[in-house]
Amino acid sequence: xxxxxxxxxxxxxxxxxxxxxxxxxxxxxxxxxxxxxxxxxxxxxxxxxxxxxxxxxxxxxxxxxxxxxxxxxxxxxxxxxxxxxxxxxxxxxxxxxxxxxxxxxxxxxxxxxxxxxxxxxxxxxxxxxxxxxxxxxxxxxxxxxxxxxxxxxxxxxxxxxxxxxxxxxxxxxxxxxxxxxxxxxxxxxxxxxxxxxxxxxxxxxxxxxxxxxxxxxxxxxxxxxxxxxxxxxxxxxxxxxxxxxxxxxxxxxxxxxxxxxxxxxxxxxxxxxxxxxxxxxxxxxxxxxxxxxxxxxxxxxxxxxxxxxxxxxxxxxxxxxxxxxxxxxxxxxxxxxxxxxxxxxxxxxxxxxxxxxxxxxxxxxxxxxxxxxxxxxxxxxxxxxxxxxxxxxxxxxxxxxxxx
Numbered sequence: 001x002x003x004x005x006x007x008x009x010x011x012x013x014x015x016x017x018x019x020x021x022x023x024x025x026x027x028x029x030x031x032x033x034x035x036x037x038x039x040x041x042x043x044x045x046x047x048x049x050x051x052x053x054x055x056x057x058x059x060x061x062x063x064x065x066x067x068x069x070x071x072x073x074x075x076x077x078x079x080x081x082x083x084x085x086x087x088x089x090x091x092x093x094x095x096x097x098x099x100x101x102x103x104x105x106x107x108x109x110x111x112x113x114x115x116x117x118x119x120x121x122x123x124x125x126x127x128x129x130x131x132x133x134x135x136x137x138x139x140x141x142x143x144x145x146x147x148x149x150x151x152x153x154x155x156x157x158x159x160x161x162x163x164x165x166x167x168x169x170x171x172x173x174x175x176x177x178x179x180x181x182x183x184x185x186x187x188x189x190x191x192x193x194x195x196x197x198x199x200x201x202x203x204x205x206x207x208x209x210x211x212x213x214x215x216x217x218x219x220x221x222x223x224x225x226x227x228x229x230x231x232x233x234x235x236x237x238x239x240x241x242x243x244x245x246x247x248x249x250x251x252x253x254x255x256x257x258x259x260x261x262x263x264x265x266x267x268x269x270x271x272x273x274x275x276x277x278x279x280x281x282x283x284x285x286x287x288x289x290x291x292x293x294x295x296x297x298x299x300x301x302x303x304x305x306x307x308x309x310x311x312x313x314x315x316x317x318x319x320x321x322x323x324x325x326x327x328x329x330x331x332x333x334x335x336x337x338x339x340x341x342x343x344x345x346x347x348x349x350x351x352x353x354x355x356x357x358x359x360x361x362x363x364x365x366x367x368x369x370x371x372x373x374x375x376x377x378x379x380x381x382x383x384x385x386x387x388x389x390x391x392x393x394x395x396x397x398x399x400x401x402x403x404x
Contacts, residue, residue, distance in 0.1 A: 029058040031110050032103040049090045057103055158219040161226050164279040173273045180217045185231035188266040188275055190224055190282040192259040192289045201225050201257055212236050224286045231268040241298035259289045261296035284313040306386045324390035327373040338366040339378050343388055347379035
């Protein structure tokens, strides 16, 4: 059994050894940093990242000496916790662990060069313990960083979509920086999830884009899920518009995951900065979605112009008149009269022709002109609905409709 005097002697030797270790930190740090040059991938890192790694090594070796002196749990649990996001994004956890192992090995091999053998043997066991524990600590920190980056990324996507709704082009460009490319044509798409399925739908949208390796921005706003996609990402849009995608176990008796199994899309926009009106059109379409009685799948915002108009969308009303009445009125040649007759006789060409009256072949020729100019066929129920509403608004003298 060791006597009190022996214990005092041992404590004094340990204290002296730790003091030697503290004085040796600068030389050991330089040796570790020099060793980083032998790691194949390290010289290829950006200069800022290499500099940060060197600073961390010096700091952590000083903390290591303090930990061994206490002793206490290794402070390396804080490693890189204060690093800029661009730094931790450029150096992976595996690479950090490789540098940690290399640093500990350099210290273990170098302590005999900076300390006498007796002192080195005293701290060697603590150094080995430290080397085993720091890898777990660094992994925990990186896991937390990944979680924080995920939250920050989601928040940035939400802020970008808010800028598309309420901001100007300059604010959109600012919030898109580093998140979504500005120089590519885009589409805005939207879904109306079941009241309890918003997060599930958002996750499925994100997974679909990741599966196709497509950069996308998506967020939930109220009940709606909105996303920005490159116009070239047709495969993503096709997958999302497939009703089968939303026929999962989660789509129970409570109803489909998204309203009508339908995805709403805007037209292509030349650049993200100019996508504000497209975003507004998608949101308006989602508000009008419960009135849609057509087939599921992909639905263009213009397909819902009459429903959007009834929901108070002034832009939709103006567009409806501009596309469905103005071209016919400008063309003359009885096209407005022909549409009126077809609407009054449930789309029957024979009955419409007798009511004007013109030969039925003349009416059919006019009908072809109507379809070419407006894209609407008054013999189809939804097209007739759009034409009737456009004609009503135009005849009421409403050039900037603001609701009834």
